Amino acid sequence: MSLARRLIPLVLTLAACRASQEIPRSQDVSGREPPSPAEPETFADPAAPAAPAAPAQAPRAAAMANGTAPSLQNAPQGLPQAAALQPVTPVTPAPYDLAQDLRARSDYAKQKLGRGTLTTVLDSYVVVAPPGWTQAELQTSVSLMQNAMTAFYTGRFDKKPERAITVYLFPRAQPYNAFCKAEFNENPCMSIYGFYQPSNRAMVMNAGLGLGTLTHELVHPLVEADFNDAPTWLNEGIASVFEAPVIPRKGEIHGAKNWRYPILREAMRRDPGHVKLSTLFHISDEEFRGDNEGRNYALARYVCQWMDSQNKLWSFYHGFRDGYADDHKGLVAFHNVMQKTPEELDAAFERWLLAL
Numbered sequence: 001m002s003l004a005r006r007l008i009p010l011v012l013t014l015a016a017c018r019a020s021q022e023i024p025r026s027q028d029v030s031g032r033e034p035p036s037p038a039e040p041e042t043f044a045d046p047a048a049p050a051a052p053a054a055p056a057q058a059p060r061a062a063a064m065a066n067g068t069a070p071s072l073q074n075a076p077q078g079l080p081q082a083a084a085l086q087p088v089t090p091v092t093p094a095p096y097d098l099a100q101d102l103r104a105r106s107d108y109a110k111q112k113l114g115r116g117t118l119t120t121v122l123d124s125y126v127v128v129a130p131p132g133w134t135q136a137e138l139q140t141s142v143s144l145m146q147n148a149m150t151a152f153y154t155g156r157f158d159k160k161p162e163r164a165i166t167v168y169l170f171p172r173a174q175p176y177n178a179f180c181k182a183e184f185n186e187n188p189c190m191s192i193y194g195f196y197q198p199s200n201r202a203m204v205m206n207a208g209l210g211l212g213t214l215t216h217e218l219v220h221p222l223v224e225a226d227f228n229d230a231p232t233w234l235n236e237g238i239a240s241v242f243e244a245p246v247i248p249r250k251g252e253i254h255g256a257k258n259w260r261y262p263i264l265r266e267a268m269r270r271d272p273g274h275v276k277l278s279t280l281f282h283i284s285d286e287e288f289r290g291d292n293e294g295r296n297y298a299l300a301r302y303v304c305q306w307m308d309s310q311n312k313l314w315s316f317y318h319g320f321r322d323g324y325a326d327d328h329k330g331l332v333a334f335h336n337v338m339q340k341t342p343e344e345l346d347a348a349f350e351r352w353l354l355a356l
């Protein structure tokens with residue numbers, strides 16, 4: 001079952017997000033069977049109350065490629081009926097133009113959100129600030145995003161998203177929910193914090209509750225571009241580390257202990273046999289999103305933070321990515337970097353966690 005139809009119950013404290021793709025591939029970032037192009041996934045925050053999924057939509061690549069403003073609801077819904085009945089002369093689509101797409105997205109946002117809406121382009125991202133921000137607050141948010149992106153591209157992610165992504169940054173809940181109502185016919189939004197809608201390549205954020213969701217969500221399009229086959233635990237584990245970003249200097253980013261810690265401690269206390277480093281490597285993507293999703297997020301996050309604390313997270317990530325064809329679980333990559341198997345390091349991980 002596609003996630004577009006199966007919104008996942010969310011963990012109450014923070015937005016989790018998920019990435020997906022517009023192009024079919026062998027395995028999507030959540031590890032499920034590749035969705036059909038007509039069934040883009042919309043991911044809800046594990047904390048939010050269940051809400052109806054966004055309707056399945058046709059890929060927007062054509063509209064974006066020719067610079068049409070990327071309407072979030074009214075894009076063409078696939079080929080017209082007649083096209084299936086009559087011979088069609090193949091038309092070579094115009095090559096994708098990133099600069100044009102960025103401009104179109106900026107224009108679209110200004111048109112939808114009105115005068116006073118500010119937009120800033122950061123690499124492949126258009127940051128949209130609707131009216132209501134103070135200049136200082138907005139500067140803080142944009143700087144955080146800028147610093148995080150610089151670090152993400154410094155020895156971490158090698159490939160950048162090829163297509164533009166819009167980041168709608170609302171200063172508080174009211175305009176955030178009003179936008180969801182206007183754009184997605186959803187009120188309130190599916191998450192109180194924010195979400196990423198891969199089909200439109202749009203992040204919609206309520207910055208009023210903090211910016212941790214933003215630095216989490218920013219990771220997903222990067223994983224999508226850089227390691228499309230990454231298992232969900234790795235994708236969400238890395239993203240979750242940056243919910244509590246620590247940027248000690250330009251080009252560097254780590255994560256601090258955060259609200260997921262007590263969830264993990266409690267899960268380990270209740271079910272020590274199933275909540276350990278080695279279980280993560282054998283958990284399917286479906287299981288990750290299952291009944292124990294909150295616990296799995298917490299475990300994945302702290303395993304990634306543990307590796308990052310030893311300066312080994314990114315060697316592992318790069319080894320896993322580059323050897324994926326022969327090492328779907330990342331066990332070879334893990335051993336190459338850590339010199340031991342996950343089972344051999346279960347106790348060491350637990351010791352580190354308990355002392356955190």
Ligand SMILES: [Zn+2]
Pocket residue numbers: 015016017018019216217220235236239
């Ligand atoms: Zn996420």
